[in-house]
Amino acid sequence: MTIAADEAPLKDSVDTSESSALPLEDLQDAVIRFAGNSQDGIQTVGGFLARLAGRSAREVMTYMTIPSTISGGPSIFQVHLGSGEVLSAGDDTDFLVAFYQHSYEDHLSSLKEGGICIYDTDFVEPDLTDKRYEYVGIPMTSTTIEAIGGSTKSRGKNLFVLGLITTIFQLDRKKLCEIIDRQFGKKDESVLRNAMLAFDAGYAYPIGDLFKNRYNLKAGLSEKTDRVTTDGNTALTYGLLAGGVRYGAGYPITPWSPIMEVLRSELPKYGGLFLQCEDELGAVSAALGYSFAGHLAVTGSSGPGLSLKMEALSYACMAELPLVVINVQRGGPSTGLPTSVEQSDLMQAIYGSHGDVPRVVLGPQDVEDCFHIALEACRIAKKYSTQVIILSDQALSSRIEVFEEPDWDVVVADDSSPDLTPRPEEFKPYPLDSLTQHAPPGTKMLGGKYPVVTGLEHDEWGHPSANPELHQKMTDRRREKIKQLQAELPMPEVFGEKSGEILLVGWGCTFGPLREAAGRLQDAGRKVSHAQIRHLHPLPADLGSLFEKFEHVLVAELNDQGLYGNGQLATLLRSAYCNPAIKSITKTDGLTFKIREIVAGVDHHTQISS
Amino acid sequence: MTIAADEAPLKDSVDTSESSALPLEDLQDAVIRFAGNSQDGIQTVGGFLARLAGRSAREVMTYMTIPSTISGGPSIFQVHLGSGEVLSAGDDTDFLVAFYQHSYEDHLSSLKEGGICIYDTDFVEPDLTDKRYEYVGIPMTSTTIEAIGGSTKSRGKNLFVLGLITTIFQLDRKKLCEIIDRQFGKKDESVLRNAMLAFDAGYAYPIGDLFKNRYNLKAGLSEKTDRVTTDGNTALTYGLLAGGVRYGAGYPITPWSPIMEVLRSELPKYGGLFLQCEDELGAVSAALGYSFAGHLAVTGSSGPGLSLKMEALSYACMAELPLVVINVQRGGPSTGLPTSVEQSDLMQAIYGSHGDVPRVVLGPQDVEDCFHIALEACRIAKKYSTQVIILSDQALSSRIEVFEEPDWDVVVADDSSPDLTPRPEEFKPYPLDSLTQHAPPGTKMLGGKYPVVTGLEHDEWGHPSANPELHQKMTDRRREKIKQLQAELPMPEVFGEKSGEILLVGWGCTFGPLREAAGRLQDAGRKVSHAQIRHLHPLPADLGSLFEKFEHVLVAELNDQGLYGNGQLATLLRSAYCNPAIKSITKTDGLTFKIREIVAGVDHHTQISS
Amino acid sequence: MSDTAVAAPEKLTKKQLSADHPTWCPGCGDFAVLASFFKVLEKLQIPQEKIVTIAGIGCSSRFPYFVNSHGLHFIHGRALPLATGVSLSRPDTHVFVFGGDGDGFSIGGNHLEHCARKNINLTYVIMDNYVYGLTKKQTSPTSRIGYKSKTDPTGAIDRPVNPMRKLISAGATFVARSHASQVKHMMAMYERAILHPGFSVVQTLSECVIFNPGSFDDSIPRKGGVFETIDEKKWDDTPEDAERHDVTNDVSAYQLAEDQYPGKFGVFYEEDRPTKNVLEQKWIDASQEKIGDAKAADLLRKRFAMMK
Amino acid sequence: MSDTAVAAPEKLTKKQLSADHPTWCPGCGDFAVLASFFKVLEKLQIPQEKIVTIAGIGCSSRFPYFVNSHGLHFIHGRALPLATGVSLSRPDTHVFVFGGDGDGFSIGGNHLEHCARKNINLTYVIMDNYVYGLTKKQTSPTSRIGYKSKTDPTGAIDRPVNPMRKLISAGATFVARSHASQVKHMMAMYERAILHPGFSVVQTLSECVIFNPGSFDDSIPRKGGVFETIDEKKWDDTPEDAERHDVTNDVSAYQLAEDQYPGKFGVFYEEDRPTKNVLEQKWIDASQEKIGDAKAADLLRKRFAMMK
Ligand SMILES: Cc1ncc(C[n+]2csc(CCOP(=O)(O)OP(=O)(O)O)c2C)c(N)n1
Ligand SMILES: Cc1ncc(C[n+]2csc(CCOP(=O)(O)OP(=O)(O)O)c2C)c(N)n1
Ligand code: SF4
Ligand code: SF4
Ligand SMILES: [Mg+2]
Ligand SMILES: [Mg+2]
Numbered sequence A, B: 001m002t003i004a005a006d007e008a009p010l011k012d013s014v015d016t017s018e019s020s021a022l023p024l025e026d027l028q029d030a031v032i033r034f035a036g037n038s039q040d041g042i043q044t045v046g047g048f049l050a051r052l053a054g055r056s057a058r059e060v061m062t063y064m065t066i067p068s069t070i071s072g073g074p075s076i077f078q079v080h081l082g083s084g085e086v087l088s089a090g091d092d093t094d095f096l097v098a099f100y101q102h103s104y105e106d107h108l109s110s111l112k113e114g115g116i117c118i119y120d121t122d123f124v125e126p127d128l129t130d131k132r133y134e135y136v137g138i139p140m141t142s143t144t145i146e147a148i149g150g151s152t153k154s155r156g157k158n159l160f161v162l163g164l165i166t167t168i169f170q171l172d173r174k175k176l177c178e179i180i181d182r183q184f185g186k187k188d189e190s191v192l193r194n195a196m197l198a199f200d201a202g203y204a205y206p207i208g209d210l211f212k213n214r215y216n217l218k219a220g221l222s223e224k225t226d227r228v229t230t231d232g233n234t235a236l237t238y239g240l241l242a243g244g245v246r247y248g249a250g251y252p253i254t255p256w257s258p259i260m261e262v263l264r265s266e267l268p269k270y271g272g273l274f275l276q277c278e279d280e281l282g283a284v285s286a287a288l289g290y291s292f293a294g295h296l297a298v299t300g301s302s303g304p305g306l307s308l309k310m311e312a313l314s315y316a317c318m319a320e321l322p323l324v325v326i327n328v329q330r331g332g333p334s335t336g337l338p339t340s341v342e343q344s345d346l347m348q349a350i351y352g353s354h355g356d357v358p359r360v361v362l363g364p365q366d367v368e369d370c371f372h373i374a375l376e377a378c379r380i381a382k383k384y385s386t387q388v389i390i391l392s393d394q395a396l397s398s399r400i401e402v403f404e405e406p407d408w409d410v411v412v413a414d415d416s417s418p419d420l421t422p423r424p425e426e427f428k429p430y431p432l433d434s435l436t437q438h439a440p441p442g443t444k445m446l447g448g449k450y451p452v453v454t455g456l457e458h459d460e461w462g463h464p465s466a467n468p469e470l471h472q473k474m475t476d477r478r479r480e481k482i483k484q485l486q487a488e489l490p491m492p493e494v495f496g497e498k499s500g501e502i503l504l505v506g507w508g509c510t511f512g513p514l515r516e517a518a519g520r521l522q523d524a525g526r527k528v529s530h531a532q533i534r535h536l537h538p539l540p541a542d543l544g545s546l547f548e549k550f551e552h553v554l555v556a557e558l559n560d561q562g563l564y565g566n567g568q569l570a571t572l573l574r575s576a577y578c579n580p581a582i583k584s585i586t587k588t589d590g591l592t593f594k595i596r597e598i599v600a601g602v603d604h605h606t607q608i609s610s
Numbered sequence C, D: 001m002s003d004t005a006v007a008a009p010e011k012l013t014k015k016q017l018s019a020d021h022p023t024w025c026p027g028c029g030d031f032a033v034l035a036s037f038f039k040v041l042e043k044l045q046i047p048q049e050k051i052v053t054i055a056g057i058g059c060s061s062r063f064p065y066f067v068n069s070h071g072l073h074f075i076h077g078r079a080l081p082l083a084t085g086v087s088l089s090r091p092d093t094h095v096f097v098f099g100g101d102g103d104g105f106s107i108g109g110n111h112l113e114h115c116a117r118k119n120i121n122l123t124y125v126i127m128d129n130y131v132y133g134l135t136k137k138q139t140s141p142t143s144r145i146g147y148k149s150k151t152d153p154t155g156a157i158d159r160p161v162n163p164m165r166k167l168i169s170a171g172a173t174f175v176a177r178s179h180a181s182q183v184k185h186m187m188a189m190y191e192r193a194i195l196h197p198g199f200s201v202v203q204t205l206s207e208c209v210i211f212n213p214g215s216f217d218d219s220i221p222r223k224g225g226v227f228e229t230i231d232e233k234k235w236d237d238t239p240e241d242a243e244r245h246d247v248t249n250d251v252s253a254y255q256l257a258e259d260q261y262p263g264k265f266g267v268f269y270e271e272d273r274p275t276k277n278v279l280e281q282k283w284i285d286a287s288q289e290k291i292g293d294a295k296a297a298d299l300l301r302k303r304f305a306m307m308k
Helices: A042-055 A101-110 A140-148 A157-168 A173-184 A189-203 A232-243 A257-270 A280-292 A303-319 A346-351 A367-384 A394-398 A468-487 A508-523 A543-548 A568-577 A595-609 B042-055 B101-110 B140-148 B157-168 B173-184 B189-203 B232-243 B257-270 B280-292 B303-319 B346-351 B367-384 B394-398 B468-488 B508-523 B543-548 B568-577 B595-609 C030-044 C060-066 C079-089 C101-107 C109-118 C163-170 C183-195 C239-243 C250-256 C276-291 C296-305 D030-044 D060-066 D079-089 D101-107 D109-118 D163-170 D183-195 D239-243 D250-256 D276-291 D296-305
Strands: A024-027 A029-037 A059-064 A074-082 A093-098 A111-120 A134-138 A214-217 A228-231 A247-250 A273-276 A297-301 A323-329 A360-362 A387-393 A400-403 A452-454 A500-506 A528-532 A535-537 A550-557 A582-586 B024-027 B029-037 B059-064 B074-082 B093-098 B111-120 B134-138 B214-217 B228-231 B247-250 B273-276 B297-301 B323-329 B360-362 B387-393 B400-403 B452-454 B500-506 B528-532 B535-537 B550-557 B582-586 C051-055 C070-073 C094-100 C122-128 C174-179 C199-205 C264-270 D051-055 D070-073 D094-100 D122-128 D174-179 D199-205 D264-270
Touching: A029 A042, A029 A101, A029 A157, A029 A214, A042 A059, A042 A074, A042 A157, A042 A173, A042 A228, A042 A400, A074 A101, A093 A101, A101 A111, A140 A157, A140 A189, A157 A173, A157 A189, A157 A214, A173 A189, A228 A232, A228 A394, A232 A257, A232 A323, A232 A367, A232 A387, A232 A394, A232 D296, A247 A257, A247 A280, A247 D079, A257 A273, A257 A297, A257 D276, A257 D296, A273 D079, A273 D276, A280 A297, A280 A303, A280 A323, A280 D079, A280 D109, A297 A303, A303 A323, A303 A346, A303 A387, A303 A452, A303 B303, A323 A367, A323 A394, A346 A360, A346 A387, A346 A535, A346 A568, A346 B346, A360 A367, A367 A387, A367 A400, A367 A468, A387 A394, A387 A508, A394 A508, A500 A508, A500 A568, A500 A595, A508 A528, A508 A550, A508 A595, A535 A568, A543 A550, A543 A568, A550 A568, A550 A595, A568 A582, A568 B568, A582 A595, B029 B042, B029 B101, B029 B157, B029 B214, B042 B059, B042 B074, B042 B157, B042 B173, B042 B228, B042 B400, B074 B101, B093 B101, B101 B111, B140 B157, B140 B189, B157 B173, B157 B189, B157 B214, B173 B189, B228 B232, B228 B394, B232 B257, B232 B323, B232 B367, B232 B387, B232 B394, B232 C296, B247 B257, B247 B280, B247 C079, B257 B273, B257 B297, B257 C276, B257 C296, B273 C079, B273 C276, B280 B297, B280 B303, B280 B323, B280 C079, B280 C109, B297 B303, B303 B323, B303 B346, B303 B387, B303 B452, B323 B367, B323 B394, B346 B360, B346 B387, B346 B535, B346 B568, B360 B367, B367 B387, B367 B400, B367 B468, B387 B394, B387 B508, B394 B508, B500 B508, B500 B568, B500 B595, B508 B528, B508 B550, B508 B595, B535 B568, B543 B550, B543 B568, B550 B568, B550 B595, B568 B582, B582 B595, C030 C060, C030 C122, C030 C183, C051 C060, C051 C079, C060 C070, C060 C094, C079 C094, C079 C109, C079 C122, C079 C276, C094 C101, C101 C109, C101 C122, C101 C163, C109 C122, C109 C163, C109 C199, C109 D109, C122 C183, C163 C174, C163 C199, C163 C250, C163 C264, C163 D163, C174 C183, C183 C199, C183 C264, C250 C264, C250 D250, D030 D060, D030 D122, D030 D183, D051 D060, D051 D079, D060 D070, D060 D094, D079 D094, D079 D109, D079 D122, D079 D276, D094 D101, D101 D109, D101 D122, D101 D163, D109 D122, D109 D163, D109 D199, D122 D183, D163 D174, D163 D199, D163 D250, D163 D264, D174 D183, D183 D199, D183 D264, D250 D264
Parallel strands: A024 A214, A029 A093, A093 A111, A111 A134, A247 A273, A247 A297, A297 A323, A323 A387, A360 A387, A452 D070, A500 A528, A500 A550, A550 A582, B024 B214, B029 B093, B093 B111, B111 B134, B247 B273, B247 B297, B297 B323, B323 B387, B360 B387, B452 C070, B500 B528, B500 B550, B550 B582, C051 C070, C051 C094, C094 C122, C122 C199, C174 C199, D051 D070, D051 D094, D094 D122, D122 D199, D174 D199
Antiparallel strands: A029 A074, A059 A074, A059 A400, A228 A400, A360 A535, B029 B074, B059 B074, B059 B400, B228 B400, B360 B535, C174 C264, D174 D264
16 A cells, blocks of 8 residues: 555544634744664664655654663653754754653753643653643544554554654654655554554644644745754765775674674675675674675674774784774673663774774764765775774664765766786785785686785785884884874864854864854854864874964863873874874763763863863 | 712713813803704703802893794704803804704804804714814714613613813813702613713714813802793783782793792792683783782783783773783784784783873893782783783893892782772772772772762762763873873983983884894093883883983884884874884894994994084 | 582572563563573572672573572583683582573584583583574574574574584483473473583573574464474383483483474483593592692792702 | 586686685694585686685685685674675675584674575585684583583583584585585585575584594594494485485475484485575566656756655
């Protein structure tokens, strides 16, 4: 059953007249938090709203929590919809939709003063004497059951709420129906019917007596109404495909698994394949097998799995085999907080392998950037025959954002089959003075001598040697090629003036909160700028001189301050530039930064020192 | 057959009268390099000379190279004997003993001008026109064969040379015979007899026409003649035993294997055991099993194996299980230069695991210190329930030095059996405000609730929790206990003034060359001091203020300068103190520093900036 | 595991043994495994403080949280070597390892094999649901060919591990197979495994009702399947006995394990071979006898004298 | 490995195939393995540039340096998964893996098992010397009980791995055993292994003359031992044939492997089962057929349309 939106079974008789009589209030943006249990399908609803934003010239950012028990448990999905730029999922919420008493109790404090708590009267008994908020009680569960017919119990409550939100916020019902149809249309006929019944029950729910207003989310700046709505893991995955990755190997782990699952399904279409291995050691080895065979390959994992790949990554450096490595970071140490965000694997990415192992580390700053960083990683890995680690994280992995579709004719990599052109007699796989790619199997060696790729120190021909001068020269070679890359890296974009009192510096998923914080401080009259560093190792060459133009360089990161009071990126920056203006704002509570935490950190450092 | 020295089969008729007629030259110290093949037993001879030094109030340091092929190959053993402090194996040599043409050709340049090349006329044809050196040709091989009787071929040549050296340097023949006897006395009777025959043939060799002098190595400052002569691996191993380690697990790898081999043989005597595992992942896991069971345990490896332990070490941090971890570093990346020295695993030791993983890293500065650092590691691991990584290296592992026997009544740890005293109801394994040890299996929990040790974030009782504040607090706890250790660490000993122009800083095996270089520069009138850092992470608390008192803080390390021009320790120090006076002297040629390389590095940095 | 009959002063009950309420999904097979384990512990009356439950990572590996005993929740795939450390160094404890098919046969497959050949004294229960549960439905090494997972959207193609054969050939000294839907059978298997001196393993089919529902219906009689148990030789010289399975014969055990879907249930193999625990202890005893009552300091002093 | 009969234009000779002179100790068994490998390659005339030799770490694992072909010397224990990557992504090449008992059965034991069940198309020669050679005489997983090594000064106590049983139960599709002192036998085994389509393994006893001298004398006739070869079934309906070994029967193969010292030599097991290479290629072909001649950009465009 496929129902085009205009054929959607919304009965004409649905009476929305009463609620449409409410006065309209214009909103620039709104933060809505759905709080329930993971089984309630609130992610689905959140995803629909995000996708609608992508189709209706609005911006969106989402945030969700995942219960740590297998059988599910309390979970939230927060949607920040806006007409201007939406940079974070919002510190505080304007609307709280509470499904259960625990949802209400745990999340009420997230509401701004004057915010509205919409609750399910079938499960929640709010304390109406708390006058900081407004309360709207609706029998969500029973109304849904009534609408669908008793059998399916409370399933569908999420779509009831979606209907409700649609009417409250004057959302585009037709587009939403299309989106619902695409999700459920492929399933059993009854599934779509029930979904639409629940949706309509919410849409038609008489809210006239309950709300003071209806709301109008103004259309955004972007003209485009055909933008892409997706999460960071998905963006990253397709970036790899666009970048020319045709082979991959991995082992499941949260939150990396979705990347490997999509690659496993997609790669055969591209003539490649993804191998699920027995463990991460096998996975990185198989990936290096592809590289040796002449392909651009990927492996990845999350923290614990990355630790297991460190020995083979040391080999890859010595053998100069190209490889893209994904680490979707989560809370550590050890199994830690597997479904929370943290940025504590940066040092490991750079320094985790034994020996002097120069390699490249990149950090995408938002969902769209996951796509572009993946492309860049592919390019760098190939050009420099090096390993590029992409540090994504749990927040980026599951967060939904809207962005413009890439220009495929520009971004898609050329033919990525192995280069088997015969190599001339004088071919050296590791010349001291230039970049090269090794000769993969199948290549004829015209000089008659075939090469062995090795993890032992070796001469220019790849032949093992323990000659002291050679080890020095080859160490130089491995370092200098990464410095050559460094020379071509762009400086990070600076938001605000290029000199001033404070430069806020961050990396990865904290882009939004940092930029918002900078904006807020600028509005308050302070000379604050912001730069998000996407090239973490090597750092862009002129970064040190940018830093010198600020009184304070405050590096905000979701990791620990360590033994010397510096977060991981701050440690790197301080050591590279020896600039005591570089200070840290860190935390490890498994949550992303709130704007006010950054502002507080700025106040702290600038008061201390002024 | 056990021959006491005075019964040694040295015929009275051996005529040493002729050579004893040579004039005696007093020497403060002498560097002798034996260059041959690994099969020639030159290590044995070097070891005998070192042991003799330990017994005769002289100082010694040795240095050897190991051939990289299994079947053996060119190899050297260098002995630096001295009456004063002997800090390095010597940049240049006074005497070269060349067994083969290749030995002569490869090592002639190691001789100081005027140095003496003693060569085997059966194999070597030197270029006598090179007047920089003196030459003494002796038919070592044929004389040995003659002495022993043809059957054993050139075996025994090493002892012939030892005899020769004994007579040239007026060494204590009686003590040497005791040492030879101890080595060979347990074997077949003929082995000892042949050894003594060869030794005596060398001892009696008529050198009167060949040498201008005989030499007298003056007795040293130390009164002691019963000091210990051993290598770094051995010293470390017995340090662990003295420190209370009773259980261990590992997997073989050069140069770590000797430690596990000795532990495997020794531990049963102490009531414990060492487990050879299927791989390094199994080994670190088994070691954590012992820790959980209430024992002090050790695991170890070299670079590649350490990489494999990184995941489990992240667990150990989260679970707060005590563990001593040895890394006998070698040249990297990957398999690299397995029999060369390098200090390139420091960053990995500190930052190699995923997540924020505070742990302790120590670096012994000489062979004696290997023993004491091991003791200290045991103490810290137990007291702070933490993981202590000891970074030894290939040079320390095989280098022989002389030192005083420890005072066993002081150093040996008390009873190391698990603490199974019943725990009271209020017992918390991870209290926010104090150090504790977990309750090992077998402990009665008087409150009736039994604990689970976990790698998930947890509350004070060890119960998993994803509570944001708790994760922050527990991260603080894990960091602060290491900072507590930091507060009790002693400052490194400073050689020279506590302020001045230059502070030379190093860690690990470079102690000797750095101190010698500092001495040489001081002699040349420069204000140079030296400090070797043994506590690498955390660093002693006041290090930063020491550094401020010097114009230049030059950190010399055997690793690469990295992307920003800083070696690994320098990177840490710069980031901790943001002191731009901290600069690097680095190299990676698989060899230890020569004094002149350090002096050149000092000149380079002080010229650049002055 | 052996030496279990030591009775605790107060009687150990299921109530004392229960810790957190399991976080498994309602209907998960693992509940029954836990319940059976409790019952066997009640029966054997092992002192509570001597019970040690160890696990890696997975749904099944959360087991230690649900047992009120000393426990350790380790990293993925390495529970066995960790447990080896406990077993070898603390012969006074009773070491149990629990885990899933991914933990045991995929990432942990090599440790399993070496633990088996070394015959480490412990009991290992593999809760096999033919899928990665915790990470939400990827193919596991025991997933059947054709099984549709997130990593095999068109159906699994790799030949699965045959757990019984793997264990028998690796040298495990007690190898059995049971089913979470058969509490009595499970209890019997666990009890025998615990009483076996050495490395004892019970693969227990335990349905993942979320990601692999119905996977074991073929072996559940009330769902129309057949629960075929192994008829063990009684050595009673009857003609019937000739047909019965000799659990000490590794080749017939291997043969018996040929068909694994649904396969047979019961003890496949049992062998009396000295444990590594005993062999190492012998060496320790011999060494200690040799040194007499020398203390650590004496031993060290003596050794250092040799280095002079 | 399969598909090997493609003749190269110029004839491939041992001379062309030789690279560095091996650094093995004089007398090491590995020399003979290398020589036999050269002879088989000469016979099969695989194009030189299509030969890929891959190894982990160990004395035996230095093999690739001695063969003038594309080669890779990897890290300890992981040669098989690396070779898997090459085999799956480059069906035009011939992938050979060489290594020792430590590399293959200790640290690499799990990869071996999973490579076997997945039936990756490659040929693996294990040069088994019952010891760790490169690291100088530690006990290996195949060291015999009682063997005195640096890690078992009083003699090894752990039951060794039974390589044939391990391989058969893991699902390797060609499992054979040979001896470095028997060049003709080795050549026959290697040739059959190479011609076998799928995962083929030849355990080859190869004496370490330095650390385990005389270890295989029991199986060397000129040293008074017995070299007992497997008498394979000829399917000729003779009464003698009933006694012969059916290489397609995994249970009798398993049984045949019971005694491993000195054990039997020859092919224990051979099975015709689709390789993972073929199965994955089928999926690739089906996927590509479905998408017609869509280019990468088209596929991406289409996918992104779904995200709007
Ligand atoms: C090193 C590492 N790799 C991967 C993971 C992710 N992971 C956790 S459990 C698991 C597999 C779970 O399957 P199984 O062992 O069968 O247990 P089940 O959940 O089915 O009971 C995986 C892959 C991890 N935690 N650590
Ligand atoms: C991760 C790691 N662990 C350990 C080693 C050390 N190592 C190198 S080869 C080897 C074992 C060699 O034995 P085997 O595989 O039997 O080969 P052989 O030398 O006997 O031919 C070991 C333990 C290493 N290189 N890397
Ligand atoms: S996901 Fe499956 S295995 Fe995990 S608890 Fe739920 S039912 Fe059990
Ligand atoms: S040590 Fe042994 S295995 Fe290694 S090359 Fe020598 S003889 Fe061969
Ligand atoms: Mg499972
Ligand atoms: Mg071997």
